Amino acid sequence: MRVFILIIVCNFVLIACGNQYSDTTNFTNSYTSIVCFGDSLTAGYGVPVGKDYPSELAMHIDAPIINAGKSGDTSAQGLERFDKDVYPAEARIVIICFGGNDYLQKISKENTKKNISKIIKQCTDSGSMVILLHCKFGLFMSDPYLEIHRELAEEHNVLLIEDMLDGILGNPQRSSDPLHPNEEGYALMAERVAKVVKPLLDASNAESRK
DSSP states (O other): OHHHHHHHHHHHHHHHHSOTTTTSTTTTOOOOEEEEEESHHHHTTTSOTTOSHHHHHTTTOSSOEEEEEOTTOOHHHHHHTHHHHTGGGOEEEEEEEOOHHHHHTTOOHHHHHHHHHHHHHHHHHTTOEEEEEOOOOOSTTOOTTHHHHHHHHHHHTOEEEOOTTTTTTTOTTTEEETTEEOHHHHHHHHHHHHHHHHHHHHHHHHHHHO
């Protein structure tokens, strides 16, 4: 439910205030591609090639999209391969999704936050905008990464989509196992990302034309 509230609020602010994205780091960069950088949720574990969320996102967005997801990656492993898998792309937007494997391997929240922060900094230093995807992984209604994702978004002036897997995990119609979406679930993820990416690109293009 929170992801829908975020989208509604963003759209309202856009109408009321003109452009809520202008403080986003690298808002008017001149790159073209979008890189989806993360673990198995980005790679598309559990579905055929072309049914992952970055491929589905390409159906909504008129921009080159690169899937730089790798199943099993922790945030530290993502940081290690940034220079090889993300930096050369000169991305207009990097969509970052890490945390699930950190949670499973019981890596401290402090280390996870530190690693994701370094990834964000490398993205922004190379000229890219960043969108963070937060996923709820905790048991018994806990949510270990929401607070740190909110802190990271504020510290780096990047966008955040909360609770990306709401209504997906635990729903047999949208999940392939307890940790991963199925084709319908990944398609829903792509729709949720597109509802943030499309107005961001529109606003950035409009600003660049001024």
